[in-house]
Amino acid sequence: RFIIFHSNPFLIQLFYFISISFAGFLALKILEPGNEVNRLKNLDLFFTSVSASTVSSMGTVEMEVFSDSQLWVLILLMLVGGEVFTSMLGLQFMKARFKSEGPTKKRAESLSTDLEVPICTNLDDESQLKCTILAGTLSKMHLPEGEHLKHDAIQYLGYVVLCYLIVATLSGSSFILLYLSFVSNARDVLESKGIRISTFSFFTAVSSLGNCGFTPANENMMIFKKNSILLLLIVPQVLAGNTLFPVFLRFMIWVVKKLTKREELNYMIQHPRATRYKHLLPPEHSGYLAFTVLGFILVQMVLFCSLEWNSEALQGLNSFQKLVGALFQSVNSRHAGESIIDLSKLSPAILVLYVVMMYLPPYTSFLPIKDVEWRSVDEKEGNERGKLLKSLIFSQLSYLVIFITLICITERKAMIEDPLNFNVFNIVFEVISAYGNVGFSIGYSCQRLLKPNNSCKDAWYGFVGRWSNQGKLILLFVMLFGRLKKFNMEGGKAWKLS
């Protein structure tokens, strides 16, 4: 227990994701229907398990090969792999650590080891100086008395987030269920595929809220591209589970505070950074985040509508359906990855924009104000050797380039023989999609083969499904790397570009 609490949070999360992926793989394997002739390869099953637990929804197999019980395994994986759930686990750890160390020991060690001291970053020199002095004073003054309240606040925050997760999942799935029970054409599609309505509703709600992006149907949401109301029901779930989570959470705390008038809730709102919960942001930061998220959606919608309004991709839809479709795609590029259209039919300009959207981490925000960041002191400490090691860490983009280069090497044969499917951009798209845990894919089409080949059969899985085993393994690693990217955002600082 002691060891776990004091070890590296990165290692804890890495261990967590690998274990649930393995557990998921075993469960999927055991539950596999015995009568099937062409059994799935172990690598593909493991890939699917990692893809669900890292909420990436990159696919190497069609979804309809999974039985109902296997779908529930995937639901479980998406649930425990989603950021809201893992961040709640983080709060439990923090609470446990608080308890095990105790307030007395805490007070004694407070300033030297564990208390947060505001690290004033991103400021110019003068402000930096003022900030450091001010922060030092503040931390000495406030913390001893606030200690108890803070402990309660963290405990309470855990409940609030759990509540948020339960309410959002249940209401999301009930809305979808309600929609399906009223709209017969949507229900008929699922019934013809042999997918249970209840499974679909819960699966899609969990998948949307967790920003995983799997659905039980092969075609993802393409079969529902005319069911605009259903799409509009899913959009807020996607936003609530990821890019706008801090905004929704803050709003929920504010509402509950108004209702219950508890001091802990007030403390959370007043000192969002003191809880060390990275999803609880100060008010201005939340505002800028919402502004950025909506801005990105708007930019994508404008480009999408101006280039695709009369295109093949949106054929057969009326104006309202096109608009909702554009909104749905724009919201899903960060980072759920559900899709109502064949991405390979879209203009390259939009795909380039999607690459950027997929790359940007969830809480990317235009933030001209200076946000005083709270980090623990032990994060900052480090000996000379640690500093040297740190300087060897590359930036995120460097790692991505390395992954892309490696995949260009593993797939080099196909890139020569089948250049319209296997081109560098499609590989970049797939890698960035995996890194951003999105799940978009340009896919593979037998029509794009230079020499028509009768043995080639189109399938409803992503481009990665056509890669070599080594390529798949690299992408599997990229998904894990992307899911844990928050621990590595500081890399590459030893490099000076000028």
Add this chain to the structure above:
Amino acid sequence: RFIIFHSNPFLIQLFYFISISFAGFLALKILEPGNEVNRLKNLDLFFTSVSASTVSSMGTVEMEVFSDSQLWVLILLMLVGGEVFTSMLGLQFMKARFKSEGPTKKRAESLSTDLEVPICTNLDDESQLKCTILAGTLSKMHLPEGEHLKHDAIQYLGYVVLCYLIVATLSGSSFILLYLSFVSNARDVLESKGIRISTFSFFTAVSSLGNCGFTPANENMMIFKKNSILLLLIVPQVLAGNTLFPVFLRFMIWVVKKLTKREELNYMIQHPRATRYKHLLPPEHSGYLAFTVLGFILVQMVLFCSLEWNSEALQGLNSFQKLVGALFQSVNSRHAGESIIDLSKLSPAILVLYVVMMYLPPYTSFLPIKDVEWRSVDEKEGNERGKLLKSLIFSQLSYLVIFITLICITERKAMIEDPLNFNVFNIVFEVISAYGNVGFSIGYSCQRLLKPNNSCKDAWYGFVGRWSNQGKLILLFVMLFGRLKKFNMEGGKAWKLS
């Protein structure tokens, strides 16, 4: 005069490059041989002029259409557009400014407006504080007495850089001339093309030293891929004119100091930052720069040799020639852009690596030590409105994505009809090549057309030569943007990625 000295250095340089490009365009236009049936389009001539003056060597026309006198116009453009030359001009400006303000006025205003105060960046908080205090003290103590010496040092540095430029150009062209006078097969190739040996030698020397990358031959250096000695003569010129310039310059100053024992030279070496000349780096920084440059070359050579040793691209070469060819390509990706092979024949993995190499600015350096940067105070000052405006500036990568998206829109028709030539990666490659002022291009091949077209004729110019006029204009702008990128490296700081 007063206005120019006090105006924005960015605007001065922008004005400078636009004027020499226009002058070059007019000179090329006037000198165009009258008898030619298919005259060059004005846009292509202007593009070539911008391409030479921004030392990019992106091509929309074949080089052999230019007459000898037009080649000399290009030589002049490459000479005055190269970084060594423009940085020398910068030193002249600085000197003139020093003189016009005078030492008395200087002393009075010293601390408030114009003297350098070391801005301690990239440090952690403690070091930052110490550094700021120390630097303040130092600047107060040292500068009044050092003022005179500094003025002389800047003046002297101007001479040294001019010397460097002349020596490097003359020795470079004499070596090439000497080689050509000894090796008849190389001479014969040029004579059969009607290119004068003397023009070729001087053109190639200026082009290599300035890292422009044009040569008078259509095939660039492809015709000399077996002339390894010639390639080995050009490699140090390419390095001396760009990525290793600070190292070579420092070495030259050190040698001249040993010979003449002048105090100004000693001052330059002791206080490289005080001269405000960004190409004069402190010793450790120079060391890390050299280490980084050689590291990049090594990485490229290893990947190149391991993937291409037995490939089509290097067919017909012996091992030594292959090795020299790999070295030549690796050096030229940053940022001269001369080439001995058809890049479209290379493995995609290498092309991806080239994109990174082309993107990285010349003085990219692994720099784990903390380098105290010297900037003038006025650079740092700015009112609230200025800060807001600054926060709206995007990062370099964002601009590049915008350019790429725009070109995907202007070339959207060709991207559908001719996807093997017009694909996103080839466009990205061209844009990054223009941004890095490199000049590499994957080119265009009629063989890659999906439906063979008899009216399509292969030509010896870059991919951009096949773009629409709007596309060419955007790339022209990208070359200028890339040439002036040093003024814009600080953008995007108002964005928080997390």
